[in-house]
Amino acid sequence: MKKLKNTSPIFFYFTVFLGAFCDNLMRISVILFITYYDANNFFLNKAQLISLASIIFIAPYFLFSGLAGELADKYQKALIIKYLKFFEIMIVIFFLYSLNSQNINLIFLSLLFMGFQSCFFGPIKFSYVKEITEGSKLMRANSYLEIFTFLGIISGIILGTLFTNNEYLIKLLLAFSILGFMISLFIQNSLIENNSLLISKNIFASTFRILKISQSSIFLKSILVISWFWFFSVLLINLIPLISTEFFKSLEFNILISYSLTFVGIIIGAFYSSIYFSKKWSDSSIFISLFIISILSTGLAFSVELKIYLLYLIFLLFISSIAVFIIIPMFYKLQDHSRDINRARVIACNNVFNSFFIILSGVFTIIIFSFFEKSNYILYVFSLINLLYLYFLIKLYEK
Helix, strand or coil: CCCCCCCCCHHHHHHHHHHHHHHHHHHHHHHHHHHHCCCCCCCCCHHHHHHHHHHHHHHHHHHHHHHHHHHHHHCCHHHHHHHHHHHHHHHHHHHHHHHHHCCHHHHHHHHHHHHHHHHHHHHHHHHHHHHCCCHHHHHHHHHHHHHHHHHHHHHHHHHHHHCCCHHHHHHHHHHHHHHHHHHHCCCCCCCCCCCCCCCCCCHHHHHHHHHHHHHCHHHHHHHHHHHHHHHHHHHHHHHHHHHHHHHCCCHHHHHHHHHHHHHHHHHHHHHHHHHHHHHCCCHHHHHHHHHHHHHHHHHHHHHHHHCCHHHHHHHHHHHHHHHHHHHHHHHHHHHHHCCCCCHHHHHHHHHHHHHHHHHHHHHHHHHHHCCCCCCCHHHHHHHHHHHHHHHHHHHHHHC
16 A cells, blocks of 8 residues: 655644544533533433533444444545534534533533544544554554544643633633644645445444444454453543542642643553564463553552552553553554555444443443442452453453
8 A cells, every 4th residue: 555655644643632632621611511500400410411411422423433434434534634623613613602601402512513523533543544654653653643642632631620710711622623623734635535435324324334344353352452441541531530539639739640640651651562562463462461450450549548649640650551552552453454445444343332331431430439439449340340351352362
């Protein structure tokens, strides 16, 4: 396959960063609106509304991932990115109007539109990076992609947490969405199109069609590891502010330090993974890493129980490094074993599984909190479930 010449991927990476940043800043803004405004006139309580907001954002992944994958495989990916980033500006403007009118229904509709936009951007990310990267550099490119993605996620969460004034958040959101569109204009078109691909008019049929991709064991193995990573990542990201509130003082400062160290761990894990797996491939390294995550999760919970802040930060650094270390080669497998004409649909299939595991993570959290009051206990339970999932993966890989 020919690669693009004279293409600077930095515009693509920054577009990815700003997309993740805006997604999370918008979700935090919705949570702040629900938290600080009177919910007595709503049919649901605040906790239920926050859970509903998460479901609304993730719902388009189940409905439209098939269509998103087909469009990304058929048309120029860079052109689709430009349209999506412009659409994002329209969403933010509509969101601004919704907040000013304090209409919860319009706010949720804005969140649904943002989830829709994010859903269509997802299959493009890891398929486009394959098109602009030489084979020997693909592992490193994936590590950059994960770093920029999580930089956006964590930056959005940190700013949303520290600046509780929604007016400032919305101004930031609008400014960064416009910046994202401007940067996307410099992304070069790829050399791959599949004009003969027919786009299904039935979104449910297209989604079920891409799910059949998981029948291939080589794809299923990677997808299940990546999905488990998202299960744990969402769990950990949501636990950090709860742990800071419950066990440590100076809430805002501790959240900032915790998220910052998590990102440092992601950088370390991503770079080390790209170096390690570029030299040799080993499934056993994935299994060992998952086992280590159970040990580190237990240590993290224990350090919180003892209220040893430095130890807590050390465990947080290592656990984020190991988690990202695992998924870089998994994305490489999806990219390397898929074809140019269907790679976006393979990624879309992965996104559907990821979305299901993200929702499963939220359900898991709710169930565990119904039995235990302390937030660190959920890490003890996860450590055990992670070992069971590791056993399941080992058996799957043996087949």
